[in-house]
Amino acid sequence: MxxxxxxxxxxxxxxxxxxxxxxxxxxxxSVTLQYPDERDVLPKLARSKLFVNIDDCIGCNLCARACPVNCIDIETVKAGADVDLGKTSNGSQKRLWISRFVIDMAKCMYCDLCTYPCPTDCIYMVQEYEYSDFNRDNLVYKFSNLTPEKIAEVKETARIEAEEAEKKKAEEAAAKAARASKASDSRPSSVPGAARGIPGSAKGIPGKAKGIPGASKGVPGKAQGIPGAAKSIPGKAKGIPGAAKGVPGKAKSIPGTAKGVPGAAKSVPTAAKGVPGKAKGVPGAAKGVPGKAKSVPTAAKNVPGKAKSIPGTAKGVPGKAKSVPTSAKSVPGKAKSVPGTAKSVPGKAKGVPGKAKGVPGGGAAKVPGKSTAKQVPGKKPPKENKDNNTD
Amino acid sequence: MTWLESLPLAVFVMIPLVIILIYALFAIWMERKVAGFIQDRLGPMRVGGWHGWAQSFADLLKLIQKEDIIPAEASKFLFRFAPFLMFAASYAAFAVIPFSSAYMGSNIDIGVFYLLAITSLLTISVIMAGWASNNKWSLLGAMRTAAQMVSYEVPTIMAVLSVIIVAGSLNLMTVTEMQSGNDTLGFLPNWLIFQNPFLLVAFVIFFISILAESHRVPFDLPESESELVAGFQTEYSGMRWAMFMLAEYADMLLLSLLGAVLFFGGWNSPFGGFMDGPIWGFFWFMFKGMILVFVMMWIRWTLPRYRVDQLMYLCWSILIPLSFINFVLIALWEMLF
Known part of the structure; x- marks a missing residue:
């Protein structure tokens, strides 16, 4: 109570x-502001609308590069040597015609990042915020003060000048090349079909096979392998394939023996032990058959001082390059991990062997989706009796 | 009695309607202004110029233009009939309200009884609307309303009866007339609220109950926007919906005016003979009613909504016992003094 x-x-x-x-x-x-009748005073650094004082712009493109949303589009044309474009208000010499300076305020996110890099302070925010429009195109503000005719004229001038310069350069280059070829006649730097640099990317082969064999990251022993990255002189591996950051002698590379069971890729890692002077690599060659990826590990024996490597033996079939980059660094005391055999179709690497995560072949183990929809013929879900439902 | 009685009957009975319509337009605007001010806003400011005074007219114009939608599965006749029944019930109750010493729709001796009886029709019309809409939310809202109104009629009637004991008449004009003069404690007006300490309690009960009767916050469960999407009004649009709103505001005014008659001396001036007369009487009466309406709005923008069980608990476990005890105490007081 x-x-x-x-x-x-x-x-x-x-x-x-x-x-x-x-x-x-x-x-x-009340705290209400009767907006169209009364307006709040904006803070001094309010970000509302971008403005460009085009007379001060030197066309350095710094603002466009700073823009995170790419709303600034600048096109410049080199002014001829005999043209003086004048100076900006802070004394910088202008050397470029600004043929296009467009800011899309519809994209702008008012971060103000473009104004800080400007060397002449010609791009800045103004305190105008009432510029909404029904048409997005009207939010694209053009600041270039050149007429289309003028732009065409300066472009033509620049083109002619550039062509002349190009010609000059080409002549010089030709002369230089002639001298150089004489000197290096006896030593060809590359064998046709040899993989250079990027694993599996057989340069100079029609079809440009791009494979990433043996990119084994995060393997026990921390073997970071970029196999096949071999600048290869026939018979002598010079590159650093599979630059292993492991402990010398205990670099383990686990090329993924990938069994591509539809939906569940299993990788049975096989360890490659690198004994100083005796690097044994088991590169997993993954053949990306849709739904069934099999990897056949092939062993690579590296005898110190006598590394047998077939770097980038590329079969240069136009449009279909087969590169077998096996990499081995044969420096005693530094075991190397191993690249896989990559069968690379131009533009699409099938099978990324040696990928520690055990994903067989990029996209290779794809299985045509099983349709789960079952249709029971002649049986429809019973319709509710409508009469029972209503009042 | 007066020149008003010499008017043709049609004009005579239309007077409360005019009052209701003008009041509704004003009250809708006022509701929004009160809401705005309480929330540190301004409310409508644009329509018509000064403080958006024409906002209600704009709203009305908008509602008239709206498409008249009747759900396909609805019970067509009842659906159309319900809003008008509701307004008719509210309007009919104004017949016994003494607006001024010169005007009262129907000077009958069972005024209070008639008023309470006719307002029960509101419950019926709400259920009718909810049922005819053939919509679950509408029906739920209507059922809540029925439960709420039936429940709260009990404390309302008990509080009104307490006043009737003191006043000794069911005729609201008589009740008003006996409150004239400024004799209580030498200076206070002879209003019933000052006549008997227990009538203060009766007024509190009465006021809480009329809040519930007119579906005002915190008892707006029938049309709780956040739970029942406006309850029984869900399927209504345009002018039919406007009729509901009109009836609701009319109901609000009716119960506030009833409160003014029963507790605050009706059309009597608070200054005794000063500023008295039929016109002033009308002014004072509406003034008192509008103050109660304002308090209702004030409460609306202050308190949250009750839960349905709390609503019933408050009614059956607190207000009804309290109103009965209060009723007995008032009766005792009247016997003793």
Missing amino acids: VHSFKQGWQTLKSIFTGMGITIRHFFGP
Whole structure:
């Protein structure tokens, strides 16, 4: 009973407290700003709309590069040597025609990052924020003050000048090349079909096979292998294939023996032990058959001082390059991990062997989706009796 | 009695309608302004110029233009009939309200009884609307309303009866007339609220109950926007919906005016003979009613909504016992003094 009265009293008290608060606000001032009639004073550094003082712009493109959303588009044309474009207000010499300076305010996110790099402070935010429009195209602001005719003229001039320069350069280059070829006649730097640099990327082969064999990251022993990255002189591996950051002698590379069971790729890692002077690599050759990826590990024996490597033996079939980059660094005391055999179709590497994560072949183990939809003929879900439902 | 009685009957009975319509337009605007001010806003400011005074007219114009939609599965006749029944019930109750010493729609001796009886029709029309809409939310809202209104009629009637004991008449004009003069404690007006300490309790009960009767916050469960998507009004649009709103505001005014008659001396001036007369009487009466309406709005923008079980608990476990005890105490007081 006493409790009830206490509760009742509390209720009344809180109701009157609440009503006291609301009535104070009722008579208190409102915070509403009658917008079109009255406007708030913007802070000094308010970001509202970009403006470019094109007379001061030197066309350095720094603002466009700073823009995270690429809303600034600048095109410049080199001015001829005999043309003086004048100076900016802070004394920088202008050397470029600004044939296009477009800011898409519809894209702009008002981060203000473009204004800081500007060397002449010609791009800045102005305090205008009422420029909404029904058409997005009207939000693209053009700041270049050149007429289309003028732009065409300066472009033509620049093109002619550039052509002349190119000619000059080409002549010089030809002369230089002639001298160079004489000197290096006896030593060809590369054998046709040899893989250079990027694993599996057989350069100079029609079809440009790009494979990433043996990119084994995060393998126990931390073998970071970029196999096949071999600048290869026939008979002598010079590159650093599978630059292993492992412990010398204990670099383990796990080329993924990938069994591509549809939906569940299993990789049985086979360890490659690299004994100083005797690097044994087991590169997993993954053949990416849709739904069934089999990897046949092939062992590579590297005898110190006598590394047998077939770097990038590329069969240069136009449009279909088969590169077998096996890499081995044969420096004693530094075991190397091993690249896989990559069968690479131009433009699409099938089978990324040696990938520690055991994913067989990029996209190779794809299985045509099994359709789960079953149709039971002649049986439809029973329709509800509508009459029972309504009143 | 007065020149008003010499008016043709049609004009005579239309007077409360004019009052209701003008009041509704004003109250809708006022509701929004009160909401705005309490929330540190301004409310409507644009339409019409000064503080958006024409906002209600704009709303009305909009509602008239709206498409009149009747759900395909609805019970067509009841669906159309419900809003008008609701407004008719509210309007009919104004017949026994003494607006001024010169005007009262129907000077009958069972005024209070008639008023309470006719407002029960509101419950019926709400259920009718909810049922005819053939919509679950509407029906749920309507059922809540029925439960709520039936429940809260009990404390309302008990509080009104307490006043009737003191006043000794069911005729609201008589009740008002006996409150004229400024004799209580030498300076206070002879309003019933000052006549008897227990009538203060009766007024609190009465006011809480009329909040529930007119579906105002915190008892707006029938049309709780956040739970029942406006309850029984869900399927209504345009002018039919406007009729509901009109009826609701009319109901609000009706119960506030009833409160003014029963507790605050009706059309009597608070200054005794000063500023008295039929015109002033009308002014004072509407003034008192509008103050109660304002308090209702004030409460609306202060308190959250009750849960349905709390609503029933408050009614059956607190207000009804309290109103009965209060009724007995008032009766005792009247016997003793």
